[in-house]
Amino acid sequence: MTVAKKCMVVLQHGSHGTHLDLACLSQYLKAKDPRLIVWESYKNEGMRTDDGVVPCGERLADNLIREIKELCSTPTQSGGDGGREKVVVQMSFVCHSMGGLIVREALPRVWDKVESQKGKLEIEWNMFCTIATPHGGVCQMASTLRYYLGRLISFFYSTSYHDMFLGSDVLTDRLLSPKHLSCLAAFKRRLLVSSINDILVPLMSSGFMLTPSQRGLPGDMLREEQKQLCAFNEREMYDKMRTITEIPKEEWPANKFLAERRIAKTLVQAVGNFDSVVVDLRSPRLEELYEDRKRRTTAWYGANKRSHQAMVCKPPFDTVEEAFGFVSHMVGDEVLATFQE
Numbered sequence: 001m002t003v004a005k006k007c008m009v010v011l012q013h014g015s016h017g018t019h020l021d022l023a024c025l026s027q028y029l030k031a032k033d034p035r036l037i038v039w040e041s042y043k044n045e046g047m048r049t050d051d052g053v054v055p056c057g058e059r060l061a062d063n064l065i066r067e068i069k070e071l072c073s074t075p076t077q078s079g080g081d082g083g084r085e086k087v088v089v090q091m092s093f094v095c096h097s098m099g100g101l102i103v104r105e106a107l108p109r110v111w112d113k114v115e116s117q118k119g120k121l122e123i124e125w126n127m128f129c130t131i132a133t134p135h136g137g138v139c140q141m142a143s144t145l146r147y148y149l150g151r152l153i154s155f156f157y158s159t160s161y162h163d164m165f166l167g168s169d170v171l172t173d174r175l176l177s178p179k180h181l182s183c184l185a186a187f188k189r190r191l192l193v194s195s196i197n198d199i200l201v202p203l204m205s206s207g208f209m210l211t212p213s214q215r216g217l218p219g220d221m222l223r224e225e226q227k228q229l230c231a232f233n234e235r236e237m238y239d240k241m242r243t244i245t246e247i248p249k250e251e252w253p254a255n256k257f258l259a260e261r262r263i264a265k266t267l268v269q270a271v272g273n274f275d276s277v278v279v280d281l282r283s284p285r286l287e288e289l290y291e292d293r294k295r296r297t298t299a300w301y302g303a304n305k306r307s308h309q310a311m312v313c314k315p316p317f318d319t320v321e322e323a324f325g326f327v328s329h330m331v332g333d334e335v336l337a338t339f340q341e
Helices: 019-032 047-052 055-071 101-117 144-156 159-164 178-185 219-229 234-239 256-271 292-303 317-340
Strands: 001-011 038-042 085-096 121-131 189-197 243-244 274-279
Touching: 001 019, 001 055, 001 101, 019 038, 019 085, 019 317, 038 055, 038 178, 047 055, 047 159, 047 189, 055 085, 055 101, 085 101, 085 317, 101 121, 101 178, 178 256, 189 317, 219 234, 234 317, 256 274
Parallel strands: 001 038, 001 085, 085 121, 121 189, 189 274
Antiparallel strands: 243 274
16 A cells, blocks of 8 residues: 655634635745645635634534545555555644634544544644634633623624633533544644734733733833743744743732633643744834835734734735734744654
8 A cells, every 4th residue: 555645734714704814824835835735714704703613613624524535536646556545644724813713623523534534544633823813712802892892792693702702611611622632632733823912812812821911010020021022023933932831820820810721721731732922013123114104004003903913914914914924934834844844
């Protein structure tokens, strides 16, 4: 039996998004390695993300399983002997916002299908990367107006908002089931990317740590700690990356944000290490990048008011990729590195 190896990256957008949300990363990956299969699902676009984390995860899983089947049936140049060929797919996931929750829900379903094809198909789980994903929900979001608006929507309209505001047991129990956790533990690498001034998803939820202000640090110490914590460019993302091996009480007191702390602690204890990096898009060089007033204004707005969207160059911030594209480039390089190990 011959073995055919394929490398695949699955990209999943977040709430009310489309596959174009991660176009910056998609284009970067394809340019760096044209042989790479970069797959983006269209099944959960737009308002369909309001159906809830579970239905979205089921749709993604079914769609991805069909894609994997097609990969297995695609003729290769390995000289296979009439169907006696085993396909090994090295697979990584990069998810933005709610997309990380959708993928976590989808993984057990995909896992079971792969197990049923043992002998013909093998998946090597390379990297699970989430960018601004609310693993611990959004109850502590910084924007008061958006908090109350989101709460209202979660009660009357969006099941997904209900899930992310911890109104259901999806984030607190279902995604912490032994099966869901074992799927995450199977990845060689897990990477969390967060923005320090994300008004939608708090750092404790996306990066498993408190901000310096939430830790109660005094003024001068707070500013210095934040400076040491945050990356302003691609190089600093590597230099300031932290490996989360536990949730220490000194950095996250046991009596603060109990539900969010429990989720983070359970994930780290059951799954293993997470690398976590925090970016600050408000670079001192930001205004120097653009002479055009419109683009300069767009960059300022993304860095200061919409970092949740800008950090992946989601439209309209795709027009200022020079300012924010370093996040996608770093993530892309990290994903590609796992295929070379």
